[in-house]
Amino acid sequence: MLLTVAHYNQIQQGLSFWKVKLSNGKVRTELDRVGQRALDWHDDLVANGDTAHIKEITLCTPQGDACMKIARPHSTLKLNGGITDLFGGQRQVTFQLVGRVEDSEGRCTCCVWDVLGQRLYVDFVTSVHSFGAWRPGVPALGALNYSGMGVRL
Amino acid sequence: MADFTTVRLRANTGASDASPTWTNVPFGTANNEVRAALSSGSQATNTPSASWPSILKPSSGTTLIDKFYAFTADTTGAVVTGGDGTGSHYNVWQIDWDNLGTFGDGPEIHAYKDNTYPAASPGTQPGTGDGSSIINGTSGESSSRSLIKCAAYGNGRTAGGSADNPSSNMGSNPSATSGGSGVTTTSNATWTAWTDLQSDTNYIKNGATPAATTAGQWNFLLAEYIAAGITGGTLLPVLAFRYTWI
Numbered sequence: 001m002l003l004t005v006a007h008y009n010q011i012q013q014g015l016s017f018w019k020v021k022l023s024n025g026k027v028r029t030e031l032d033r034v035g036q037r038a039l040d041w042h043d044d045l046v047a048n049g050d051t052a053h054i055k056e057i058t059l060c061t062p063q064g065d066a067c068m069k070i071a072r073p074h075s076t077l078k079l080n081g082g083i084t085d086l087f088g089g090q091r092q093v094t095f096q097l098v099g100r101v102e103d104s105e106g107r108c109t110c111c112v113w114d115v116l117g118q119r120l121y122v123d124f125v126t127s128v129h130s131f132g133a134w135r136p137g138v139p140a141l142g143a144l145n146y147s148g149m150g151v152r153l
Numbered sequence: 154m155a156d157f158t159t160v161r162l163r164a165n166t167g168a169s170d171a172s173p174t175w176t177n178v179p180f181g182t183a184n185n186e187v188r189a190a191l192s193s194g195s196q197a198t199n200t201p202s203a204s205w206p207s208i209l210k211p212s213s214g215t216t217l218i219d220k221f222y223a224f225t226a227d228t229t230g231a232v233v234t235g236g237d238g239t240g241s242h243y244n245v246w247q248i249d250w251d252n253l254g255t256f257g258d259g260p261e262i263h264a265y266k267d268n269t270y271p272a273a274s275p276g277t278q279p280g281t282g283d284g285s286s287i288i289n290g291t292s293g294e295s296s297s298r299s300l301i302k303c304a305a306y307g308n309g310r311t312a313g314g315s316a317d318n319p320s321s322n323m324g325s326n327p328s329a330t331s332g333g334s335g336v337t338t339t340s341n342a343t344w345t346a347w348t349d350l351q352s353d354t355n356y357i358k359n360g361a362t363p364a365a366t367t368a369g370q371w372n373f374l375l376a377e378y379i380a381a382g383i384t385g386g387t388l389l390p391v392l393a394f395r396y397t398w399i
Contacts, residue, residue, distance in 0.1 A: 086391075
């Protein structure tokens with residue numbers, strides 16, 4: 001995959017980005033462009049059924065890449081977290097995660113780029129039904145909208 | 154889905170709860186801000202920020218901040234209707250989101266000492282007053298709970314896509330010691346009890362993941378106290394909306 005200025009800038013800003021490898025060998029990243037807009041997980045992967053063909057997902061972070069092999073169709077997780085200061089207007093990304101649902105019970109293994117802590121957490125095991133905190137001091141997420149991510153249990 | 158383009162606070166500046174006028178305060182824009190005051194204070198809707206009256210600490214116990222203003226320019230403000238810190242209202246504050254994003258789980262309302270979003274030290278006062286004076290609370294007056302209290306209604310927008318907003322008062326008043334332990338999760342068409350907002354320790358979570366790509370407005374009430382035991386100064390705690398998107 002050819003890294004662009006956009007990918008470089010994302011890392012330089014302390015953020016991460018995901019990329020997926022499909023069974024046909026194509027690689028897509030969240031910083032790809034689709035016409036005039038950015039590639040969108042739902043519109044460009046879930047809606048056209050490509051989440052069935054993901055063979056690998058990688059979270060590219062300022063602390064290196066975390067790669068996960070995907071064996072089952074429709075088992076890839078992707079989620080972003082953010083926080084908005086309602087009195088001040090500041091909005092910032094707090095984390096980005098990718099993961100793999102391991103079984104029909106919803107157990108999952110995730111890689112998390114913690115933007116506030118600037119730290120990569122790998123092999124974090126939790127559940128899509130009760131997503132826990134990957135470190136002390138961050139709130140647990142609880143039940144995820146996994147179907148919106150294209151996941152089928 | 155991409156991130157939401159609009160996630161903002163809005164305040165009722167209309168005639169009453171039943172006849173609200175929702176004023177979007179485009180925060181992040183110069184001179185747009187929420188200001189706190191006492192109803193007995195000398196402030197007005199055209200008082201410039203530099204002249205805004207201070208709130209004096211009580212000599213004992215706590216003082217409820219009973220008036221909020223939404224300003225859209227330095228000398229252009231409006232009283233927030235129902236912003237008296239009681240439960241005798243239902244349309245006071247809303248979090249408003251657009252139809253461009255999809256939540257990854259139920260969003261949350263938190264409060265922090267500042268926009269680095271650190272953990273609280275309940276009951277501990279700083280040497281120099283800052284947002285932690287409010288968030289930490291005092292071991293005496295607030296039993297180490299945050300001095301910011303919140304009650305939220307239902308889901309704003311249900312997972313199925315229905316609006317879920319109140320039409321009657323919350324019904325009970327908070328006290329300086331009101332609070333929960335951990336997360337308070339909302340239920341459809343129901344007010345939560347008053348809880349304190351203390352960093353990531355005590356907060357409110359929407360009990361539903363609101364419907365995808367559907368705009369919503371989530372109602373809540375706020376109360377804030379000043380306690381005799383806090384360290385005074387410029388106290389600017391942060392009210393925050395934590396959310397995820399797919």
